[in-house]
Amino acid sequence: MWELIRVNKRNSVILLAAMGSVLLLLGFTLGYLFGGAPQAGWFGMLIAAGIWLFMMLISLSSGDQILLSSAKAVPVTADVHPMLFNVVEEMTLAANLPKTPKVYIINDPAPNAFAAGRSPDSASIAVTAGLLGKLNRDELQGVVAHEMSHIIHRDILFVTLAGVMLGSIVLISEIFLRSMFYSSLGSRRRYSSRSSNEGLAQIVMIVVAVLFAILAPIFAQLLYFALSRKREYLADAGGARLTRYPEGLASALEKIAGSTVTMETANKVTAPMYIANPFRGPKAMHLYGTHPPIEERIRILRNMSHGAGYINYEKSYEEVTKRSPVVPASALKEEEVAIRQGAAPSKPEQTTRQQARQVGDLMRTVSAFAFLACGGCGLKMKIPPNYKGAAVSCPRCGQKSTLPQ
């Protein structure tokens, strides 16, 4: 485990350095192009470094809050969903974390989850209302254990930092491409008095810069996604190990894969944080690289027949994918870990409508709706938090009920 964290930390530093140098090179090229001299290039580099540092500081101090609020995650108390809180506490014990992560619910019917934070002491776990509606206890435990592994492996810090850096590279290139488009309208007259040789150099520089501005974000994204794929496998391995029950996570992933709803609250930069690709349909193809194919992840977990340790996951991974090892060799030294039996009853058979109603109720609880049973006919009324009156009349039987304060 310690070795696994170290390998992960080293990879994070390598990736961050690579992303940083892409940003610096981009700054240099742009500065050279606009200033026309190497000195201006250095100046551009300095500006890029400043932006990089600024974004780093912001993301370190409040990156998790930015991610959580951009995902529209709401902090909740234990009475909103006791089972979720219990499962998070159970996994905190299994993982020997110093502090129970803060729990957030995202009001989105698509089943998904993610973890954020700087360190295990200040971590948060967010799950969607759709996930809570679909999964039974063992499956929810599998998903929470997967997120807990992201926390233990320090993936949360990496994702926050890399996400912010990717965001800034995309931003700078965008600004540059736009300004190129507008400045090209007036540039011809400016350079006409110079020699043709200098004009040619200018054109070459522009072509190189445009190419670079287009390639940089793609390159950065590729790097980011390549590593985040591997992280998902490792978090699956860690999740299976924490619960000692790979089938729980496998069956949860199956249910998540079966969902056809796109998450409204996810975007391009936050997509790699989620346990499964939040996009469906044509949008999903665009971001194909963020997550390993979910069917493959399920097959690997189901193939772990001899134990729930890292070494068992590694064996299963190699059998299923026929690829080179995914778990760092140093993490494989531990002894094998036995699988336990699943205990939770499967979720009672529900119609889609019942399930939708449950998810809707949960989402209203999260948004601070009040619930009141009508005294006349027993109809469950949902009262929005901004309702001002002291009494409501039942829409079915018309009897008035006073609101409890």
Add this chain to the structure above:
Amino acid sequence: MAIGAGLIGMLVVLGILVLLALFVVGIYNALVRLRNQVDNAWSQIDVQLKRRHDLIPNLVETARGYMQHERGTFEAITEARSRAMGAHNVAEASKAEGALTEALSKFMLVVENYPDLKANQNFLSLQETLTSTENKIAFARQGYNDQVLFYNNKIQMFPSNIVAGMFNFAKRDYFEIQNEAERSVPKVSF
């Protein structure tokens, strides 16, 4: 010249000694941190066992009205609880806690025959709390054993084993499950 060379030699030796001391301090601190984590994981098991003791009277009270004919089940639980709370040493406690786990899982199986009870909202939330407490006991144990594995590995591996030997860091024992009944799901015949 001779004084200069001697001074340099002394400085080099001093430098090596300082580096060595820093190295030992670093390993020592890591070992202390690991040992504290093991102690903390152990206390978590205790916390969860106490939670279970507190939960049982409430559970029995809620279920009693629905299950008039299960006097024996309730008596077994109550007796196992008081024995577990009165245990004086670790061996006694782990035996009594094992018996309590067994009595509770028998009770949960019997509950399946009482649909009215299973529909009771109060009981449902108690059932979730009980399930979670049972899980927490199991996961706290698992977490303790994982922590002991890291700690034992650390004090046996080079070079930290030298520091561990110097300051008497003792190997810790795993929390083994005591009785056979806990290893498997109990079979109840009616």
